[in-house]
Amino acid sequence: MPKLVNKLLLMLLATPVAFAGNVEVLHYWTSGGEAAALDVLKKQMADEGHQWQDFVIAGGGGGNAMAELQTRVLKGLPPAAAQIKGLDIQRWARLGFLANLNNIAQADKWDDKLPSVVSDVMKHNDQYVAVPVNVHRTNWLWINKPLLDALNLKAPKTWDEFDAAAKVIQDAGYQVIAQGDQAWQHATLFEAVALSVGGADYYKRAFVEHEFSAIKSAETDAVFERYYKLVKLMKFDSDAEWHQATNKVIEGKAAFQFMGDWAKGEFIKAEKKPNKDFMCVPAPGTANKFLFNIDSFAIFNLRNVEASEIQAQTALVRNIMSDSFQSAFNQNKGSIPARTDMSMATFDLCAQYSMSEFLNANDNGALLPSIAHGMATTGTVQQYFYEKIAELTKTPDTPAESSKQLAKAIRYGQYILK
Ligand code: BGC
Numbered sequence: 001m002p003k004l005v006n007k008l009l010l011m012l013l014a015t016p017v018a019f020a021g022n023v024e025v026l027h028y029w030t031s032g033g034e035a036a037a038l039d040v041l042k043k044q045m046a047d048e049g050h051q052w053q054d055f056v057i058a059g060g061g062g063g064n065a066m067a068e069l070q071t072r073v074l075k076g077l078p079p080a081a082a083q084i085k086g087l088d089i090q091r092w093a094r095l096g097f098l099a100n101l102n103n104i105a106q107a108d109k110w111d112d113k114l115p116s117v118v119s120d121v122m123k124h125n126d127q128y129v130a131v132p133v134n135v136h137r138t139n140w141l142w143i144n145k146p147l148l149d150a151l152n153l154k155a156p157k158t159w160d161e162f163d164a165a166a167k168v169i170q171d172a173g174y175q176v177i178a179q180g181d182q183a184w185q186h187a188t189l190f191e192a193v194a195l196s197v198g199g200a201d202y203y204k205r206a207f208v209e210h211e212f213s214a215i216k217s218a219e220t221d222a223v224f225e226r227y228y229k230l231v232k233l234m235k236f237d238s239d240a241e242w243h244q245a246t247n248k249v250i251e252g253k254a255a256f257q258f259m260g261d262w263a264k265g266e267f268i269k270a271e272k273k274p275n276k277d278f279m280c281v282p283a284p285g286t287a288n289k290f291l292f293n294i295d296s297f298a299i300f301n302l303r304n305v306e307a308s309e310i311q312a313q314t315a316l317v318r319n320i321m322s323d324s325f326q327s328a329f330n331q332n333k334g335s336i337p338a339r340t341d342m343s344m345a346t347f348d349l350c351a352q353y354s355m356s357e358f359l360n361a362n363d364n365g366a367l368l369p370s371i372a373h374g375m376a377t378t379g380t381v382q383q384y385f386y387e388k389i390a391e392l393t394k395t396p397d398t399p400a401e402s403s404k405q406l407a408k409a410i411r412y413g414q415y416i417l418k
Contacts, residue, residue, distance in 0.1 A: 020048075020049035020050055020051070020308060020312070021050055021307075021308030021309045021310075021312030021313075022050070022051045022053055022308070022309055022312060023045060023050055023052060023053065023080045023081070023309070023312040023313055023315075023316050024053040024054075024055055024080050024081075025052065025053070025054065025055060025079060025080060025081045025082070026055040026056075026057065026065065026068075026069055026083060027054070027055070027056060027082075028056065028057045028058060028065050028083060029083070030056060030058045031242075031243040031262075031265070031266065032243065032265075032266060032269040032270075033243070033262065033264075033265020033266045033267075033268060033332060033333065034262065034265060034333065036269055036332045037265060037329050037330075037332035037333035038329075039332075040325055040328040040332065041316075041319060041320065041325060041329060044319045044322070044324065045312070045315065045319060048315055050312040050315055050316075053079075055068075055072075055079050065082075065083065066084075066088070069084075073097055073300070076303070078097060078300035078302070079300060080299070080300060080309065080312065080313040080316060081131075081297040081298065081299050081300065081313065081317075082297065082298050082300065083295065083296070083297055084296065084297070084298040085121075085293070085294060085296055085374045085375065086121060086369070086374040086375040086376075087374065087375075087377065087378055087379070088374060088379060089121065089122070089124065089129060089130045089296065090124055091379075092298055093124030093127075093129045093298075094124070096301075097300055097301060098129035098130070098298055098299060098300060098301065099299045099300060099302075100127045100128070100129065101127070101128040101129060101130075101131070101299060101317060102128055104128075104314065104317055104318065105128040108321060110321065112341070113321070113339045113340070113341045114132065114338060114339060115362065117292065117362065117367060118132050118135065118294055118338050119132075121294055121296070121375070129298060129299065130296045130297060130298040130299060131296060131297050131299065131317050131321060132294055132295070132296045132320075133295045133296060133297065133325075133326075133329060133330075133333075133335075133338060134294065134295050134326075134329070134330050134335035134336065134337065134338055135292055135293075135294055135335055135337070135338055135354075135358060136261050136262060136292070136295065136333075136334070136335045136373075137261055137290050137291060137292060137293070137335075137354055137358070138191060138192060138259075138260040138291040138293050138370045138372065139191070139192040139196070139286045139289065139290070139291045140192075140258070140259065140260065140280055140281070140283065141256055141257075141258055141280075141281050141282065141283050142246065142249055142256065142257045142259060142263050142267070142279070142280060143249070143255060143256055143278060143279040143280075143281065144249050144252050144254070144255055144277075144278060145275070145276065146252060146277065147169075147174065147252050147255050148165075148255060148279075151165075151168050151169060151172055152168075153165045155279050155281045156281075156284050157281070157285075159196075159226060159284050159285065162284050163229070165255075166233055170233075174252075174254065174255055175235055175248065176233040176234075176254065176255055176256060177233045177254065177255075177256050177257065177258065178234075178245035178246070178248040178249050178254035178256070178257045179234045179245055179257065179258070180240050180241050180244060181236045181240045182240055182241075182390075183387065183389065183390035184372055184373075184386060185242055185245075185259070186386075186389050186390055186393045187371070187372035187385060187390075188258070188259060188260060188370075188372045188373070189258045190223075190227055190372070190389050191203075191207065191291060191370060191371055192258055192283040192286060192291065193223055193227045193230070193283070194206065194207065194223045195283075195286050195289055195291060196226075196283055196284060196285035196286045197219070197222050197226050198219040198222070198223055200289055200368060201365075202214060202217075202219045203291075203368055204368060206219075207371040207376055207377070207385075208368065208369060208376045208377070210377070210381065210410050210411070210414060212407050212411055215406055215410055216404050216406075216407035220399075220403035220407075221399040221400050221402075221403050222399070223403075224392075224396075224402040224403060225399045228399070231393055231396065242262075243263075243266050245257050245259070246259065246266040249263075249278070250266065250267060250270050250272060250278070258283055260293055260334075260370075260373070261280070261350065261354060262333060262334050262335070263334060264280060264334030264350055264351075265333050265334040267334075268331070268332060268334065268348075269332075273348075274350045275349055280349075280350035280353065280354075287357075288357060288360045288361055288366060289357075289361055289366040289368070290357050290358050290360075290362075290367050290368070291368055291369070291370045292368070292370060292375060293370040293374075293375055294338065294375065295333075295335070296338075297316075297320060299313065299316075299317060321339070323342060326338065326339055326342060327342065327346065327347075330351065331346070331347060331348070334351075335354075336351050336354050336358065340355075340359075371385060372385075372386075377413075378413070378414075380413045380414075380416050381410055381414055382413075383413065384409040384412055384413030384416075385406075385409065385413065388405060388406050388409035388410075392405070392406075
């Protein structure tokens, strides 16, 4: 080999070479806070010279994302990465569509950085096939602080305190609970109430293990009783989206919203400060208990593409696990990092509290997967759960009849093969 070529080759091997490539990413993060968070990743990729291609599916909580993705995958044209969560990851991996990320994971020591409750969800048959971006908690209550202060109220810790506060808020002419009119939003509130009223063991038996006798039970009757009291305090108007409901709390039109901590992303986007403009407290009766919802990107096998696209895909995976992304993204998104080896010093009070609750709950058996957000069960059971809760929200039945119907719906969802 001529000397010059030899030297060039050596230089190429020694310097990190930027293979600028296209990376197509399916996601459904379209609200203000969500988009601001995702911009962190887009920027990190752009800084490395890659071209980001959005494959956006609007609709919150997933919408029609899976159907669209299926069409693309069946055409042999998957995106490089898609926002897929929980048990759905296993389904795509079983069908052989996902890439094996173990080389990157071993080189970058993912097993040392991720708690097993997170890494278990990302692996299929011991192979990493997805990358986690965060841990959300669904059992939060968001509060407009100036409104509560003006009415001389404290953040409620129990349902009795909640009822007393609700009466004062209503008498003063404000909406008590802001809630968008979508099945997944109702399901999100219902699971928080289930954890609160029934406790961690009950939640696990009913919504993770789907024990019929745990669902059709006196505990579930009590859950419905409480849930229906909350439904009476809601006003279903044209504000269907969750972030429109959050906005009502931000603007002081409503006092409370029960929602996962992606709601905090909206407060942050509106430049509101925790414990000054708003409060983040566990849904009454759920302190030290944590329903988790982990966002992640499943990484697809790409065939017949330019080498640069594979390079861009690898860069995406590495960026998602980087300190800078996990820190900046989650401060915008409202969640905490998926990695537990990171400093929380730059995070706000809500996030620091969330991390300590996550670790406490992990130690005391109260860290549980969210059924409303695809962590606890299959998509089919989840769908039956959603439909039943939405139906009963619109037309409440007696608590006992509601429990029976819910137990039947979940059992039905388990029988359907999809
Ligand atoms: C996702 C969040 C998202 C929220 C609203 C949840 O299921 O995990 O990332 O912000 O839905 O769309």
